[in-house]
Amino acid sequence: MKNLERLEAEIAYRESLVRALAPDPSEYEYGGLNYDSGPRSNEHCACGHPIRLVFMIERERDGKTAKIGSTCINHFGAISPGQVERMVADYNVMVERIKEDERRAKELQRKDEIAGLEAEYARIHEIGRVRYQAYQNAGRRAPYELYWAYGCYSTRLPKTCNKTYKTTNGFIGWYKKHIEILRSVLGNILNGAEINV
Numbered sequence: 124m125k126n127l128e129r130l131e132a133e134i135a136y137r138e139s140l141v142r143a144l145a146p147d148p149s150e151y152e153y154g155g156l157n158y159d160s161g162p163r164s165n166e167h168c169a170c171g172h173p174i175r176l177v178f179m180i181e182r183e184r185d186g187k188t189a190k191i192g193s194t195c196i197n198h199f200g201a202i203s204p205g206q207v208e209r210m211v212a213d214y215n216v217m218v219e220r221i222k223e224d225e226r227r228a229k230e231l232q233r234k235d236e237i238a239g240l241e242a243e244y245a246r247i248h249e250i251g252r253v254r255y256q257a258y259q260n261a262g263r264r265a266p267y268e269l270y271w272a273y274g275c276y277s278t279r280l281p282k283t284c285n286k287t288y289k290t291t292n293g294f295i296g297w298y299k300k301h302i303e304i305l306r307s308v309l310g311n312i313l314n315g316a317e318i319n320v
């Protein structure tokens with residue numbers, strides 16, 4: 124949007140905010156009541172704009188309340204100075220909380236991903252181990268790839284990740300890489316192809 128259009132839109136919203144809080148918008152006070160109505164909210168600011176973060180303002184003489192959004196708290200500051208600072212401070216707290224929630228949700232998602240990768244790695248690791256053991260039990264020499272994975276170099280492919288990464292992404296990377304290695308080592312053993320031991 125061009126600057127002029129944006130300015131016109133802003134003025135239009137500010138005018139409808141003033142109209143909604145008529146006759147004297149400065150009678151309204153922000154008492155600290157606010158809430159996050161969520162990303163798919165149906166809430167609207169007194170100006171008519173759809174909003175997610177809701178700030179409740181109240182007119183003391185008749186108890187009339189109105190909702191205003193995070194853009195109009197700045198307009199409201201011009202209408203009723205002295206309140207904008209508290210509203211903006213609360214706005215910042217709300218935004219921080221939303222960011223923190225999103226960060227936690229992402230972290231949980233990553234933990235789920237790690238658990239899935241760990242299970243898949245354990246599954247194919249066990250298939251190869253059983254096959255290698257079968258060669259051992261039969262007193263026969265295992266194919267080189269199996270020997271590489273489960274024989275003298277078995278520390279290269281531990282049963283689970285033996286690293287102590289500080290980030291979940293480290294574990295995700297480790298499992299993805301080692302699943303790939305194990306898949307290429309086991310090849311058609313994973314495809315169910317029977318090999319006479």
Ligand SMILES: [Zn+2]
Nearest residue numbers: 168170172195
């Ligand atoms: Zn508004």
